[in-house]
Amino acid sequence: MSATIPDREATDLALGLAVRAPSVHNTQPWRWRSADSGVQLFADTGRQLIVTDPSLRSLVVSCGAVLHHMRAALAALGWASTVDYCPDPHDPDHLATIQTTRRPPTDADIELAAAILLRRTDRRHYLPKPIPARYLRSLAAQVSARGAAVRQVPDTLLPRLAVPMQHAVAAHATDRLYQEEIARWSGRDRFTDGVPSRNAPAARPAGEIPVRTFADPALLDPANQPDAAKWLVVGTTRDDRRAQLRAGEATSALLLTATELGLATSVQTEPLGVPDARQEIRTGLLHDCAYPQSMVRVGWSSRGSAPLADTPRRPIDEILEV
Structure with a gap:
């Protein structure tokens, strides 16, 4: 029987790309959990910007960005995905569960994942x-x-x-x-x-x-x-x-x-x-x-612009619960 859930190695590889997603003030306000039901995404409300984002709206939008990055990374690794949004009415921090099935990646999948490595936030003119x-x-x-x-x-x-x-x-x-x-x-x-x-x-x-x-x-x-x-x-x-x-x-x-x-x-x-x-x-x-x-x-x-440095990222072990 073929696997329907990525193993730890694949999950770590996908998360290594996903966490490059942009987030408000680069707070990276997300937590992930690998479970039998799929890969689960949670809001990390302990990283809320109380003054900048009092309603948590930007935090949730940031989590949406990492959700898309994760799906793009999984697709490049051979995992098609569907999403169950806000699956637990008793836990508003449980934002999504990604369910996966095996599928060979397309050229478009690989190119989109490659763009994750190239994208930078460029605040210059x-x-x-x-x-x-x-x-x-x-x-x-x-x-x-x-x-x-x-x-x-x-x-x-x-x-x-x-x-x-x-x-x-x-x-x-x-x-x-x-x-x-x-x-x-x-x-x-x-x-x-x-x-x-x-x-x-x-x-x-x-x-x-x-x-x-x-x-x-x-x-x-x-x-x-x-x-x-x-x-x-x-x-x-x-x-x-x-x-x-x-x-x-x-x-x-x-x-x-x-x-x-x-x-x-x-x-x-x-x-x-x-x-x-x-x-x-x-x-x-x-x-x-x-x-x-x-x-x-x-x-x-600008052609005269220096290459942008990577912004820092939290280690995978800090955001993933297995």
């Missing part, structure tokens, strides 16, 4: 080089295939996007607890989680759309012109945990597909943790038809 329309259609197709929707913000509406982002930055600039939380989760002493100085550029010049600023930024940004990133807003028609998980999966698929296409990406969520700013984005850009769950900057990195 992007070049004013057009992105082919077919690339943007490919990204949108990946999002819609996972039950979410995406809107590219037209250049004419970028000022409308800038307003809630500026509101969030202004609110956080005077919030002592937020500043203390950022200091705990970024800087020069991050070795297993958080955002290290080497991955964080300095704050944007006045007049540009701001992005989140971390402690002790040390990443050189060679761009000598305004940021030419395209902005994509990923949203869902509902705002429950299942929808947030699917948004995380959709965001992961978008990022990996963009990486395959040679594009640079960076997830930006600062205004989505500020209720008024999030509502501004929902109304002003999504016309109250969807709840914004993540925002992605996408574009071309």
Whole structure:
């Protein structure tokens, strides 16, 4: 009888790729359990960002991203998967169970898993080089295939996007607890989680759309012109945990597909943790038809940009229970 559950070696290999998924402040707020019913994903609420993410929304979206990364890794190792979302009504932290069956990997499976190794969060400026329309259609197709929707913000509406982002930055600039939380989760002493100085550029010049600023930024940004990133807003028609998980999966698929296409990406969520700013984005850009769950900057990195270092990751033994 052929196995229907990956053994420990395969699970460790898959998790080694999965944990490279992006997460809010690189908190990696997930736990995994290998059981007879399948590989189970749990929220690690002990790693919640109380000020940045009081509702746990970004934590759940982050878990959705690692869920998609895990499925992509399993597929490349020869395991097709299905997901039972939020399977235990008595345990809200049990977010998903992955059930697997043997299936030879396709070329597309292997290429997607390879993109996991290549993807980096690039917070630097992007070049004013057009992105082919077919690339943007490919990204949108990946999002819609996972039950979410995406809107590219037209250049004419970028000022409308800038307003809630500026509101969030202004609110956080005077919030002592937020500043203390950022200091705990970024800087020069991050070795297993958080955002290290080497991955964080300095704050944007006045007049540009701001992005989140971390402690002790040390990443050189060679761009000598305004940021030419395209902005994509990923949203869902509902705002429950299942929808947030699917948004995380959709965001992961978008990022990996963009990486395959040679594009640079960076997830930006600062205004989505500020209720008024999030509502501004929902109304002003999504016309109250969807709840914004993540925002992605996408574009071309500068030829003068140095390669980005890996961000740190928690050891597998710390997040996996067998």
